[in-house]
Each structure stands twice: as C-alpha cells, then as structure tokens.
Amino acid sequence: MSETIFGVDFGTTNSLATVAVGGRVLALVDQVTLRPHPSVIWYRGSDIVVGREARQNMDITESGAPPGFVRSPKMTLRREGPIFVDGRPVEPTDAVAEVLRHLKTDAAAARGGAPGQDLARAVFTIPVDFGGPERRALREAARKAGVGVVQFVHEPVAALYAYLRAQPDLGRELARLEGRSILVFDWGGGTLDLTLCRITGGAIMQVRNLGDNEVGGDKFDERLRNHLREIHATAHGIEDITALEQPGMAAKLLHQCEILKIHLSDPKTDTEDVIVRNYLKTDGTGKNLLASVTRSDLEDLSAGIVDRGLARIDEILEQAQLTYKDIELCLATGGMVNMPTIRDGLTERFVGRVPRLENGDRIIAEGAAWIANDGLRLTLSKPIEILVADTSGRGTYHSLVDAGWTLPIENETQNVANTRLFCVDPREGFAVVEVAKPVKLGKTSPNDPRRSLCVAKVEVDPKAQPLLERIECNLQIDHDYVARVTLKSTGRGAQASKEFHDLEFGLSLAHIASSDREGDDLPIKGLPGGNDHLQALPHSNLFQRANVANPDERNQAHGDLWKFVPGDLIEQWRPSYFDTRSNAATARQLEERNFYVPCARCKRRISRIKAEGPIQGCTGSCLPELVRRNPSLLKAALRNLQTNGIK
Numbered sequence: 001m002s003e004t005i006f007g008v009d010f011g012t013t014n015s016l017a018t019v020a021v022g023g024r025v026l027a028l029v030d031q032v033t034l035r036p037h038p039s040v041i042w043y044r045g046s047d048i049v050v051g052r053e054a055r056q057n058m059d060i061t062e063s064g065a066p067p068g069f070v071r072s073p074k075m076t077l078r079r080e081g082p083i084f085v086d087g088r089p090v091e092p093t094d095a096v097a098e099v100l101r102h103l104k105t106d107a108a109a110a111r112g113g114a115p116g117q118d119l120a121r122a123v124f125t126i127p128v129d130f131g132g133p134e135r136r137a138l139r140e141a142a143r144k145a146g147v148g149v150v151q152f153v154h155e156p157v158a159a160l161y162a163y164l165r166a167q168p169d170l171g172r173e174l175a176r177l178e179g180r181s182i183l184v185f186d187w188g189g190g191t192l193d194l195t196l197c198r199i200t201g202g203a204i205m206q207v208r209n210l211g212d213n214e215v216g217g218d219k220f221d222e223r224l225r226n227h228l229r230e231i232h233a234t235a236h237g238i239e240d241i242t243a244l245e246q247p248g249m250a251a252k253l254l255h256q257c258e259i260l261k262i263h264l265s266d267p268k269t270d271t272e273d274v275i276v277r278n279y280l281k282t283d284g285t286g287k288n289l290l291a292s293v294t295r296s297d298l299e300d301l302s303a304g305i306v307d308r309g310l311a312r313i314d315e316i317l318e319q320a321q322l323t324y325k326d327i328e329l330c331l332a333t334g335g336m337v338n339m340p341t342i343r344d345g346l347t348e349r350f351v352g353r354v355p356r357l358e359n360g361d362r363i364i365a366e367g368a369a370w371i372a373n374d375g376l377r378l379t380l381s382k383p384i385e386i387l388v389a390d391t392s393g394r395g396t397y398h399s400l401v402d403a404g405w406t407l408p409i410e411n412e413t414q415n416v417a418n419t420r421l422f423c424v425d426p427r428e429g430f431a432v433v434e435v436a437k438p439v440k441l442g443k444t445s446p447n448d449p450r451r452s453l454c455v456a457k458v459e460v461d462p463k464a465q466p467l468l469e470r471i472e473c474n475l476q477i478d479h480d481y482v483a484r485v486t487l488k489s490t491g492r493g494a495q496a497s498k499e500f501h502d503l504e505f506g507l508s509l510a511h512i513a514s515s516d517r518e519g520d521d522l523p524i525k526g527l528p529g530g531n532d533h534l535q536a537l538p539h540s541n542l543f544q545r546a547n548v549a550n551p552d553e554r555n556q557a558h559g560d561l562w563k564f565v566p567g568d569l570i571e572q573w574r575p576s577y578f579d580t581r582s583n584a585a586t587a588r589q590l591e592e593r594n595f596y597v598p599c600a601r602c603k604r605r606i607s608r609i610k611a612e613g614p615i616q617g618c619t620g621s622c623l624p625e626l627v628r629r630n631p632s633l634l635k636a637a638l639r640n641l642q643t644n645g646i647k
Contacts, residue, residue: 005150006122007158007368008103010096010138012074012190013217013258013335015039016365017103017119020373025162025366028103028110036361037106041098043068043085050102055255069251070095072190072218077137096141104145121148121410123372125155125364128193129211132482132501139480151378151409152481156184156195157204157507158367159333163357164204164509165370174199174509180328181207181320183313185346186364187336189217192309194316198441205381205506207441210316215309217261217336223301224257225250228274228291236286244280252276253289264295265338271295299341309336310345330354333363371507378407381441381506384416384475384483385450387434389424396446397436400475407505408479416483417475422467423489429462431471435485435500453502458487459494461607468595469607481505491595492607567592 007018007025014036017028030037030052042054045068049057054069068086070076076083076092083090107119124142126135130152139149160182167173177199186193192215196207233241242250256274263272271294279289299306317323330350337343337360346354357363385397400417408414423431436450460469472488486497562570562577567589570577578585578593585593598605602615 003121005372006107006119007125007365007370007372008100008119008122008147009036009125009155009158009362009365009368010074010100011036011039011364012072012188013039014189014361015099015103016362017107017122018362018365018369019107020369025369026110027362027365028107029362030106031110036365037099037103039073039099041070041073041095043070043088043090048098050098051106067248069248071251071254073099075190075213077134077141078213093137093141093144096138097144100142100145100147104147119147121150123368124149124152125158125368126152127191127211127213128154128156128195128209129191129213132480132499135480135501136482148410149479150372151407151479153368153371153378153507154193154195154206154209154505155364156186156193156209156331156333157197157206157505158365158371159186159363160184160197160204160331160367161376161507161509162359162363162367162370163331163355165367165374170509174202177328181322181326182329182331183316183327183350184331184333185313185337186333187215187217187309187342188334189336191216192312192336194312196316196320196322200442200506203379203506203508205441206504207381208316208320209504210312210319212309212312215305217258217334219305220261220298220302220336221254221257223305224260224293224298225253227293227297227301228253228257228289231291232279232286232289238280238286241280244282246278246281249276249279253279260293261298261339262335264293264298265340267340269295295340298339302339302341306339306341306345309342310349313349324349327353331357333357333360335361376507376509377409378481378505379403379508380405380407381504382437384453384503385436385438386419386473387436387450388421397450400435400473404506406508407481408477410479413476413478415474416477417473419473421471421473423460423464423469423471424466426460426462426464426466426469429459430457431460431469431487431489432457433471433473433485433487435498437502437504451502453483454485454498454500456485456487456496456498458489458496459492460489461492461610463610464491464595464607465591468591477503491605492611493605563589565589566596567594568596571597 004019009016009018016036018025019028020026029035033052037051038055040051040054042049042057070083070085070090073092073095076095079092083092083095104119122142124138126138130138135152138152142149164170164173180199182197182199184193184195184197186195191211191213194210198205198207229241232238238244253276256276260272260274263269271292274289274291274293276289278287280287317326327350330346330353332343332346332354337346343354359366380401380403383399383403384401385399387395388398390396398419400419405416421431421433433456435453435456437453438444439449439451458471460471469492470490472490474486474488475483476486477483480501481503482499482501483503484497484499486495488495562574562584563586567578567585570585570589571593576582578590595606599609604612604615
C-alpha cells in the first residue's frame with residue numbers, strides 16, 4: 001500500500017486535515033462539533049490544550065478566559081522572535097507545531113491507527129501573501145509536529161481545484177473555462193485573499209494575487225467588542241472600561257463577539273443577546289455585561305471593513321485591466337462570505353456567477369487533499385528573467401527559466417539555470433544583475449513591463465577590458481519556493497548571492513483533464529519525484545556571448561573556428577597556440593589568456609594580484625610571469641614590491 005498524503009489547511013481561526021478515500025474526500029473534523037478544529041492553544045501550566053477544549057475554556061470560568069491563551073498562532077509566523085504567553089517566551093514554530101500535532105493525533109484516531117494511514121506527509125495550503133520566510137517557518141513547525149510538507153499550494157488555487165474536481169465532467173468544465181478569467185475571493189478569519197486565475201492549456205495559472213491581512217474576520221470581532229464596551233460604559237457611566245475588566249475578560253468577550261458575528265450572518269437571525277458574567281472588577285449592576293446586537297448593528301459597524309474588502313476587487317481587476325463582465329466565475333470561500341452584506345456585494349458585481357458553496361469552510365483543505373491524491377505539481381506561471389545589455393541602450397530581458405517549469409517538492413532543490421554573461425562596463429567594480437518577471441501572463445514582448453524580483457551584484461576587476469570578465473549566473477529554487485541567484489566573477493574570483501520569493505504559480509491538470517472520470521476512483525499516491533508597485537529597472541552592465549558557431553567549408557578547411565574559442569580555454573587544450581612565433585591567437589584571445597590563466601605557484605589571477613599585491617615567497621613566480629604577459633603592470637608591480645618591503 002502506498003503512503004497516504006493528506007491535505008492540511010492550517011488557518012488563522014480554524015484548521016482542518018483531509019484525505020481522499022475511494023473517490024471522495026474525508027474531512028477530519030472535530031468529532032463533537034463536526035466542524036474544523038479551532039486554531040487555539042491554551043498553555044495550562046505544564047499542560048498544553050489545543051482546539052475545541054481550549055476554546056471552550058475561554059467561557060467556562062466566571063473570572064474570564066484563563067491565562068496562557070494563544071488565539072491565532074498562524075499570525076505569529078509573520079513576526080520575528082518569540083511570543084510571550086503568561087510571561088514565558090514561546091517560539092512561533094513551537095506554538096504552530098502544537099496545533100499541527102493536535103491535527104495529527106485526531107487524524108490517527110479518526111483513521112483507526114491503520115499502518116501507513118497516519119498524517120505523516122501532507123500538501124499544505126498557504127495564503128497568497130505568505131512569503132518565503134513564512135513558508136520556511138511553517139515547514140519547520142510541521143517538522144516539529146512530525147509532518148512532512150510535500151508542497152505548498154496557495155489557498156485560492158486549492159479551493160478552485162476542489163470546486164472543479166467536484167464537477168460531473170472535469171474535462172468539459174476545463175474546456176468551458178479555457179482562456180477565461182476566474183476570481184477566487186477568500187475572506188477568512190485572519191486575511192482576505194484575492195487571486196485572479198486563468199485556465200490555460202489544462203492548467204490553473206495564477207494571473208495576479210492580492211492579499212490584505214488588515215480586514216480579516218478578527219477585525220469584525222474587535223469592532224463588535226468595542227461596540228459592546230461602549231454600550232456597557234454608557235449605560236453605567238464608566239469612563240475607562242478596559243481598566244475595570246477582569247483578567248482574561250477581553251479575550252472572553254472577543255470570543256463571544258465571534259459567535260455573535262456567526263449567528264447574525266444567518267439570514268434567519270435578526271437579534272442576538274450577549275451575557276458575560278463578572279465582566280468588571282466592581283460591585284453592583286455594572287459587574288455583569290448584558291446587551292443585544294442586531295444584524296443592522298453588525299452591518300453598520302462593519303461597513304468600512306466590508307467596503308475596503310470589496311474595493312480590493314476593483315483594485316485587482318484594474319491591475320489586470322479587466323471588468324466585472326470579464327470574470328466567468330467568482331468563487332467565494334471563507335467564513336466571512338456568509339455575511340449577507342459581503343455576499344450581496346459579490347452578487348451585485350458578478351450576477352449569476354457566484355455559486356453558493358455548502359463546503360465553504362472545508363473547500364480549501366479538500367482541494368489540498370485532491371491535489372495530493374491526484375499527484376499534481378505546481379509550475380511557474382511566469383518566467384524568471386534577467387536584464388542584459390543590448391544595442392538599444394535600455395537593455396533586454398533574457399529568460400533564466402520559462403513559465404511552466406515544474407517546482408520542487410519536499411527535500412528538493414533544483415538547479416534551474418546556469419548562464420554565462422560578460423561585463424561590458426566594469427568601471428564601478430561591480431557586475432549588476434536585475435532579476436525580474438513579466439507583469440502579464442502569457443507571451444511577452446521586450447517592451448512589456450516587468451516587475452523587479454531582486455538586484456544582485458558581484459565584484460569585478462574595475463580596470464579589466466570591457467567584455468572580458470565572465471560572470472557565471474546560477475539560479476536555484478528550493479522546496480519552499482525560495483529562489484537564490486548566485487553570481488561568480490571568474491576573473492576577480494568574487495561570489496555573491498541574493499534570495500527572492502515573490503514567484504507566481506500554476507497548477508498543472510493535464511493528466512487529470514484527459515482522464516475518464518466515469519466511476520472515478522483515483523488511487524491515493526505520493527506526488528512524483530507582494531508589493532505590486534512597478535519600479536523602473538536599472539540598466540544592465542552585462543552582455544551575453546554565444547558559445548556555438550556555424551562553420552562554413554572555408555572555416556573548416558583552415559581551422560579558423562579556434563579563433564572563436566576563449567583564450568583561457570585554448571590554453572588548456574592547445575598551449576602552443578600562443579607561441580610567440582605563431583600569429584594564430586587573436587588580440588582578444590591573448591587578453592583572455594592573460595586575464596584568466598593563474599599564477600603557477602599561488603594560483604591567483606591577475607585581478608586578485610593587482611588588488612591584493614604580491615605574496616611573500618611567491619614574487620619569483622606570479623609577478624614576473626604576469627608582467628611578462630602584460631608589461632604595463634611592471635611599474636605597479638615594482639611599487640607593490642617596495643610597499644611590502646621586498647627588494
């Protein structure tokens with residue numbers, strides 16, 4: 001039996017593990033509430049309580065929520081350093097690991113502890129604005145919990161795949177949506193994520209992402225809490241109500257507001273009562289909080305947040321130069337889309353194209369399980385390019401890796417590209433590489449706008465002849481989708497690296513779309529082996545040179561093809577080529593030989609010798625040999641000898 005790979009949606013408010021079994025997805029929900037597990041931790045002395053029991057303990061005591069409570073551990077991955085729980089430091093990855101460990105334990109109980117069926121490996125979903133550092137932190141937390149992250153998938157893409165996978169005929173649905181734009185609108189407890197997707201060539205391609213972690217469901221809860229505080233303070237003439245709150249009551253009231261919001265999102269509920277006993281450290285009628293909130297109150301309080309969230313739709317469509325009518329499907333997920341004002345705002349914009357989802361709180365996790373089950377892999381939806389010099393003076397873009405490149409999975413690091421460049425202007429002492437990606441999806445022209453990913457630079461010999469110093473440019477991508485560009489100046493011998501992670505992904509569906517899904521029972525198996533501001537890119541001081549030739553009969557007959565070979569390479573294969581009695585070598589080849597062939601004793605090249613000076617004990621070898629090759633160095637060599645006290 002092959003190992004089972006699960007899907008995990010580790011959410012800000014709730015988390016859920018899922019697994020595909022017998023052609024359907026089993027959601028491993030809490031067995032008491034039959035809902036996803038609350039992402040809540042209670043550090044109760046030496047004990048750690050997670051999930052439903054931790055959340056319940058927010059309400060069971062008369063004195064308020066107990067100390068040691070962590071409400072949204074996912075958000076702690078966005079910060080550096082520990083969090084402090086009841087005065088003691090806790091690493092964010094340790095807190096997150098407790099939630100994942102709870103999911104793992106619950107999954108084992110639900111699956112009966114069958115061999116090979118525990119939650120040991122999973123496809124994890126992440127928000128669109130979860131960058132490389134957050135992905136690395138989540139992988140580390142999963143490792144601590146004993147769960148391997150096979151690959152990360154953006155939450156909107158997972159939701160869209162789950163929706164497509166549930167259609168009676170996936171192939172037909174993909175054909176209908178081919179080339180069409182789809183908006184996935186995911187408004188959860190912590191973040192609002194919008195992703196524009198396009199079905200292209202049997203793949204879900206991400207066109208543009210937009211995330212906002214300032215309008216999540218928690219913000220609604222906080223406004224409701226302040227509203228209830230105002231009601232109570234006004235009723236009892238209290239100027240500073242927060243100073244009178246019992247310890248833990250702020251967290252308890254916030255939890256009550258979350259429940260209140262959920263209930264008032266039901267069209268059948270118009271009014272909801274709130275009762276919090278022993279709310280204040282005072283005697284008399286103000287000790288207990290009693291209030292009523294209507295749906296109209298909730299809508300008025302949240303109007304600004306709702307307007308800001310819905311305005312994000314206009315923002316992302318404007319960036320993509322689309323209108324409401326260009327969107328074929330608006331897939332609304334997350335708990336917040338159940339609020340009538342939010343759903344009404346979506347249906348007004350996309351009339352008849354906002355399906356109501358019965359599994360809206362599970363669809364992301366279910367998509368991850370299907371991706372794991374179907375063996376799907378992520379690909380780059382846009383190429384990664386570098387800016388190189390050209391005759392226009394503005395530079396042109398050279399692709400390091402094309403769109404469609406399959407991204408690595410667990411424990412893989414891919415050497416994506418290795419290209420060789422030449423420095424055309426070494427005067428500043430650096431070769432500069434601008435790494436960028438196109439703004440739009442699909443084929444691009446040289447004049448289309450690009451978005452900068454990073455700028456890397458490496459030291460070169462500032463006095464070297466232009467087009468002489470070779471720069472090796474290597475690109476790697478790891479399993480956290482963090483790319484590293486490494487530059488090496490082969491003459492100066494310097495090396496520099498720069499990381500970037502603002503990549504955009506697609507999900508290849510090719511072998512799924514072509515399968516016959518009648519009576520579908522696909523096997524459970526393992527997977528096969530930002531800132532949107534446009535900036536002007538700096539001009540490149542690098543140029544590419546071809547390393548292939550197309551000889552004609554005359555060149556072949558006279559052996560002239562060797563004139564195209566770099567001088568240092570000829571030195572290795574034909575040392576006699578540079579014999580003083582021969583005129584075979586070109587001036588360019590002589591320059592390359594002198595520049596790259598190192599001293600026989602100290603192994604340093606001329607750029608390093610000029611920069612560092614002679615080495616004691618090597619003056620009889622490196623300087624005379626290099627001066628012989630380049631007489632212009634004689635005066636500088638003598639000065640260096642005198643400076644170092646060598647006669």
